[in-house]
Amino acid sequence: xxxxxxxxxxxxxGGEVVTITIDGExxxxxxxWTVAAALIAHGHTRCRCTPEGQSRGPxxxxxxxxxxxxxxxxxxxxxxxxxxxxxxxxxxxxxxLRALA
Amino acid sequence: xxxxxxxxxxxxxxxxxxxxxxGLLRQKLRVxxxxxxxxxxxxxxxxxxxxxxxxxxxNSPPYARLTSHSARLWPDYARQLQRDSGIDxxxxxxxxxxxxxxxxxxxxxxxxxxxxxxxxxxxxxxVLDAAGVRRxxxxxxxxxxxxxxxxxxxxxxxxxxxxxxxxxxxxLGGTYLPRCRVDDVSHxxxxxxxxxxxxxxxxxxxxxxxxxxxxRLAPLVGLYAPVLPVRGQVMxxxxxxxxxxxxxxxxxxxxxxxxQIGDSQERVGLDDGTLPEVLVNMARRAIALxxxxxxxxxxxxxxxxxxxxxxxxxLYEESRSHPGAFVATCHSGVTLAAxxxxxxxxxxxxxxxxxxxxxxxGARFAL
Numbered sequence: 244x245x246x247x248x249x250x251x252x253x254x255x256x257g258g259e260v261v262t263i264t265i266d267g268e269x270x271x272x273x274x275x276w277t278v279a280a281a282l283i284a285h286g287h288t289r290c291r292c293t294p295e296g297q298s299r300g301p302x303x304x305x306x307x308x309x310x311x312x313x314x315x316x317x318x319x320x321x322x323x324x325x326x327x328x329x330x331x332x333x334x335x336x337x338x339x340l341r342a343l344a
Numbered sequence: 345x346x347x348x349x350x351x352x353x354x355x356x357x358x359x360x361x362x363x364x365x366x367g368l369l370r371q372k373l374r375v376x377x378x379x380x381x382x383x384x385x386x387x388x389x390x391x392x393x394x395x396x397x398x399x400x401x402x403n404s405p406p407y408a409r410l411t412s413h414s415a416r417l418w419p420d421y422a423r424q425l426q427r428d429s430g431i432d433x434x435x436x437x438x439x440x441x442x443x444x445x446x447x448x449x450x451x452x453x454x455x456x457x458x459x460x461x462x463x464x465x466x467x468x469x470x471v472l473d474a475a476g477v478r479r480x481x482x483x484x485x486x487x488x489x490x491x492x493x494x495x496x497x498x499x500x501x502x503x504x505x506x507x508x509x510x511x512x513x514x515x516l517g518g519t520y521l522p523r524c525r526v527d528d529v530s531h532x533x534x535x536x537x538x539x540x541x542x543x544x545x546x547x548x549x550x551x552x553x554x555x556x557x558x559x560r561l562a563p564l565v566g567l568y569a570p571v572l573p574v575r576g577q578v579m580x581x582x583x584x585x586x587x588x589x590x591x592x593x594x595x596x597x598x599x600x601x602x603x604q605i606g607d608s609q610e611r612v613g614l615d616d617g618t619l620p621e622v623l624v625n626m627a628r629r630a631i632a633l634x635x636x637x638x639x640x641x642x643x644x645x646x647x648x649x650x651x652x653x654x655x656x657x658x659l660y661e662e663s664r665s666h667p668g669a670f671v672a673t674c675h676s677g678v679t680l681a682a683x684x685x686x687x688x689x690x691x692x693x694x695x696x697x698x699x700x701x702x703x704x705x706g707a708r709f710a711l
């Protein structure tokens with residue numbers, strides 16, 4: 244099923260287009276977006292699961308709720324809403340708890 | 345109008361006040377709880393969640409017995425709380441460990457445990473070297489000196505516990521008044537009248553369980569509660585796969601996977617902030633105990649003010665000048681919650697003072 248986004252993309256001034264991957268799939272995004280904005284724009288509103296198996300995604304967009312945590316460039320549990328995108332960034336949506344090693 | 349003339353008014357809606365209030369409802373009394381607001385100092389929303397026996401009352405046999413008794417009551421109390429509230433407080437009692445990096449610290453702790461065992465019936469412990477600790481906690485560093493294991497120790501989810509207490513209180517018909525600061529208490533013809541920022545309340549019995557607020561409130565009813573704030577800072581990591589099957593005094597993992605780090609104690613007055621240098625030390629020590637925490641990310645930190653009496657022991661007393669007015673305060677509101685509900689509530693309801701509580705009055709603070 245095609246991902247559905249309920250968000251409308253407003254015109255963005257001054258940014259350039261960069262490419263990031265979300266779960267391995269390449270997406271062109273505005274360089275001034277946060278990772279959370281990129282996730283929402285591409286329909287990834289469920290980016291992780293609670294230990295009870297409920298879906299969670301970007302919510303507060305301001306660093307408070309910690310619901311939008313994703314793996315970014317190999318570092319797990321980063322707050323997507325507090326991280327600007329960068330060219331070549333690899334974002335992975337994780338559905339399980341990672342093990343410390 | 346019913347809630348303005350209850351049998352008992354409990355001042356304080358934290359773990360201590362709600363545990364007593366829950367017990368009072370089970371004594372078939374009509375109870376109103378006056379609580380303050382979210383922005384006030386709330387030890388019950390910032391604590392560590394241990395139900396802890398080892399190390400409590402090493403120099404005070406009555407405190408050791410009370411602690412041990414409450415830990416024993418907790419499994420049944422957790423079930424009662426869940427029945428009354430529908431919320432699982434997350435209690436487990438499989439034992440817990442305190443860990444030592446240095447051999448001197450371990451020797452000191454072993455001596456303290458021997459003293460505790462000598463005056464505490466039913467208390468057991470084991471002194472472990474690093475290999476012994478790693479049988480319980482495979483993630484512990486092989487370089488630590490060792491630790492103490494006690495099967496009597498356990499933990500709860502402290503926020504779920506607070507939530508369960510409040511839900512149980514309301515489900516059993518109690519009246520909870522948030523943002524209801526008690527400004528004054530007057531006593532006439534055996535009845536108390538409480539002036540609050542909300543309604544004026546009339547009652548025959550009043551329980552002061554207001555934590556740090558007890559210092560101001562106790563003298564209004566002829567009691568003395570010289571409590572002071574002690575700040576504890578806490579660090580919360582991202583949720584990770586389970587690696588800590590037992591709680592320790594400074595690091596524990598919740599069932600959801602979160603690792604909680606916190607064993608600081610500072611006397612800084614009414615300041616519940618955090619300090620990077622304290623947090624860095626806590627993190628260093630946690631990593632020395634559990635090297636794999638090196639890669640864990642901290643997602644939150646906070647400071648909370650715990651309540652400390654001059655000797656660190658709880659305070660339970662009925663006023664002589666104002667019979668029917670009680671004070672209850674302690675710094676282990678989680679560990680003692682079961683005793684507060686099962687022992688203190690019947691006493692306030694009119695039963696004889698339980699022998700387990702009789703050495704905890706305020707006379708010991710008099711000059």
